[in-house]
Amino acid sequence: MLGQAVELLKKYFGYDTFREGQKEIIENILLKKDVLAIMPTGGGKSICYQIPALMMEGTVIVISPLISLMKDQVDTLQQLGIKAAFINSSLPLGEIRRIMFEAASNNYKLLYVAPERLESENFIDLLKNITITMIAVDEAHCVSQWGHDFRPSYLKIKNLRDISGKKPIVSAFTATATPSVKEDINKLIGLENPFEIITGFDRENLKFEVVKINKKVPYVLNYVEQNKGKSGIVYCLTRKLTDEVCNKLVAAGHKAVKYHAGLSDAERNKNQEDFLFDNVDIIVATNAFGMGIDKLDIRYVIHYNMPKNIESYYQEAGRAGRDREPSECILLYSPSDIVMNNFLIESSGDISSKTNEYAKLRDMTNYCNTDKCLRKHLISYFDDSYNKENCNNCSNCLSEIEKKDITLESQKILSCIYRMGERFGGNVVIDVLRGSNSQRIKSFKFNQLSTYGIMKDYDKETLKEMISYLISDGFINITGDKYPVLNISAQGNAVLRGKKEVYIKKVFNKRTKEDNTSIV
Numbered sequence: 316m317l318g319q320a321v322e323l324l325k326k327y328f329g330y331d332t333f334r335e336g337q338k339e340i341i342e343n344i345l346l347k348k349d350v351l352a353i354m355p356t357g358g359g360k361s362i363c364y365q366i367p368a369l370m371m372e373g374t375v376i377v378i379s380p381l382i383s384l385m386k387d388q389v390d391t392l393q394q395l396g397i398k399a400a401f402i403n404s405s406l407p408l409g410e411i412r413r414i415m416f417e418a419a420s421n422n423y424k425l426l427y428v429a430p431e432r433l434e435s436e437n438f439i440d441l442l443k444n445i446t447i448t449m450i451a452v453d454e455a456h457c458v459s460q461w462g463h464d465f466r467p468s469y470l471k472i473k474n475l476r477d478i479s480g481k482k483p484i485v486s487a488f489t490a491t492a493t494p495s496v497k498e499d500i501n502k503l504i505g506l507e508n509p510f511e512i513i514t515g516f517d518r519e520n521l522k523f524e525v526v527k528i529n530k531k532v533p534y535v536l537n538y539v540e541q542n543k544g545k546s547g548i549v550y551c552l553t554r555k556l557t558d559e560v561c562n563k564l565v566a567a568g569h570k571a572v573k574y575h576a577g578l579s580d581a582e583r584n585k586n587q588e589d590f591l592f593d594n595v596d597i598i599v600a601t602n603a604f605g606m607g608i609d610k611l612d613i614r615y616v617i618h619y620n621m622p623k624n625i626e627s628y629y630q631e632a633g634r635a636g637r638d639r640e641p642s643e644c645i646l647l648y649s650p651s652d653i654v655m656n657n658f659l660i661e662s663s664g665d666i667s668s669k670t671n672e673y674a675k676l677r678d679m680t681n682y683c684n685t686d687k688c689l690r691k692h693l694i695s696y697f698d699d700s701y702n703k704e705n706c707n708n709c710s711n712c713l714s715e716i717e718k719k720d721i722t723l724e725s726q727k728i729l730s731c732i733y734r735m736g737e738r739f740g741g742n743v744v745i746d747v748l749r750g751s752n753s754q755r756i757k758s759f760k761f762n763q764l765s766t767y768g769i770m771k772d773y774d775k776e777t778l779k780e781m782i783s784y785l786i787s788d789g790f791i792n793i794t795g796d797k798y799p800v801l802n803i804s805a806q807g808n809a810v811l812r813g814k815k816e817v818y819i820k821k822v823f824n825k826r827t828k829e830d831n832t833s834i835v
């Protein structure tokens with residue numbers, strides 16, 4: 316059986332050998348077992364259901380969330396001489412009818428459908444007439460509310476199996492699944508005693524880097540200049556930032572386009588094509604860009620802001636280096652990223668999902684603050700059996716960290732925040748610490764506090780950066796609906812009570828001893 320699979324791999328796709336996991340998955344599908352496969356982006360999931368489709372009598376229904384991806388995949392399959400079609404809302408009704416008619420005559424090996432199609436009774440009726448051999452669920456994490464792209468229509472997949480006369484097998488594929496998402500996939504898609512496989516999450520060609528930095532634009536301009544002619548993605552948290560960063564890159568003479576949900580379909584498609592076909596080097600985008608993008612030679616992915624969780628980060632960063640050549644994934648981190656993410660969480664979802672989102676945000680923040688191996692941190696999040704300690708290909712493993720004790724300064728700042736009632740933002744705190752004569756400070760009687768003027772020898776910028784550091788390392792929390800308010804965290808309290816010390820880390824590149832990043 317597998318011999319034939321290898322022949323088909325060569326004949327249709329031109330490859331000589333299977334990649335990690337592909338052989339086992341295909342083998343189990345051919346043995347009529349359900350499958351749950353967790354493979355990294357670029358791992359080669361599609362072939363795992365396309366080859367069995369060629370080997371089995373009947374049609375494989377592929378549930379896929381992205382219209383653009385579907386069209387590309389079907390075009391490629393048709394060019395290879397494989398009978399495939401897709402149905403989604405981008406097609407005119409007449410065309411949908413034609414495809415449904417063909418499908419009812421069992422004329423397709425693969426039929427791609429958007430999950431929303433499962434809400435249509437007409438479509439479900441059609442499926443009753445087709446010999447369905449397998450339901451392949453792409454991006455299966457979309458079934459889970461704990462995942463990062465919940466699509467309610469995925470919940471309809473479970474019933475599909477019962478509709479079809481002969482019980483089809485179900486295979487589910489995803490690049491990102493924590494244990495709770497995995498549990499949901501099993502339960503909500505209704506996998507029965509599946510063969511489960513997690514293939515190497517480790518993408519050894521990717522170098523991971525976290526840069527703590529407040530002034531990000533100069534960093535990006537410089538990085539892009541140093542990497543001229545290479546393909547890269549710059550992810551921003553909001554549409555506004557996407558526009559701003561893209562405009563700055565273009566103004567500096569770089570070939571960049573933008574991509575976010577605020578653009579027209581036509582402009583988005585054009586920009587995406589320009590990037591895919593190398594008419595431009597850089598795409599600046601929100602997280603709306605990327606799922607299913609099959610561009611192999613992306614050399615870097617810069618996150619201009621910390622994303623909301625590790626799943627999103629690993630998936631987005633993982634778009635770099637799918638050709639397995641060395642590539643860089645850089646996350647630019649500043650405390651304002653926490654504020655922005657808090658705001659986004661606060662303005663969406665119900666209470667239980669918010670609690671979950673906040674927990675994920677904390678995990679993400681811990682990634683930015685750890686001084687241990689970044690790769691281990693990321694991979695252990697998905698696969699707790701990962702036990703390598705030092706990858707030698709992330710900014711922490713490649714750096715020496717020099718620590719400077721700022722416990723005393725931190726105690727002064729924290730006690731000032733405390734005495735001011737934890738009701739103000741950073742600028743007012745700095746004014747009090749530096750002993751400002753402003754009317755506002757006097758009207759609150761802050762000039763009578765014992766902390767008034769105790770840091771008058773420090774300039775504003777240094778204090779700002781120290782506060783940033785205390786925020787990013789979790790000594791100060793930011794709250795407040797309208798404007799950010801500084802609060803002392805449990806860790807910060809420990810500093811005030813003399814139970815914990817604070818060190819600023821200066822990071823040096825081990826090889827050059829060059830100062831890479833510095834907060835103060």
Ligand code: ADP
Nearest residue numbers: 330332333334355356357358359360361362609
């Ligand atoms: P995923 O869906 O897991 O992100 P794809 O199925 O799009 O990944 O595959 C990523 C790339 O890897 C594609 O260009 C595909 O042709 C290629 N690929 C898949 N399987 C193999 C293989 N066995 N050998 C070499 N390349 C492969």
